[in-house]
Amino acid sequence: MIKNVRHKGLKALHERGQAKGINPGWLKRVRAILARLDASAEPGDMDMPGLRLHALKGDFAGFHAVDVSGNWRIVFRFEGADAVDVDLIDYH
Numbered sequence: 063m064i065k066n067v068r069h070k071g072l073k074a075l076h077e078r079g080q081a082k083g084i085n086p087g088w089l090k091r092v093r094a095i096l097a098r099l100d101a102s103a104e105p106g107d108m109d110m111p112g113l114r115l116h117a118l119k120g121d122f123a124g125f126h127a128v129d130v131s132g133n134w135r136i137v138f139r140f141e142g143a144d145a146v147d148v149d150l151i152d153y154h
């Protein structure tokens with residue numbers, strides 16, 4: 063279950079279904095990623111074809127990421143069975 067979202071647009075989409083702040087071309091994919099993340103209890107649950115789940119290093123150690131588009135990723139970490147610090151970033 064998603065406990066907190068850092069990105070303003072992702073938060074509005076997750077909590078209220080409002081798409082403002084999300085690239086319209088990414089909307090379907092972002093919705094699917096958030097739904098899967100909300101149903102996940104561990105990072106491995108996000109290991110789906112096309113998402114390219116990967117663990118991060120450096121400043122993002124402890125986080126995992128899945129592809130959205132180009133350099134854009136949804137990053138998150140888990141505390142127990144909850145996804146926390148969910149964010150949409152271009153970290154490259």
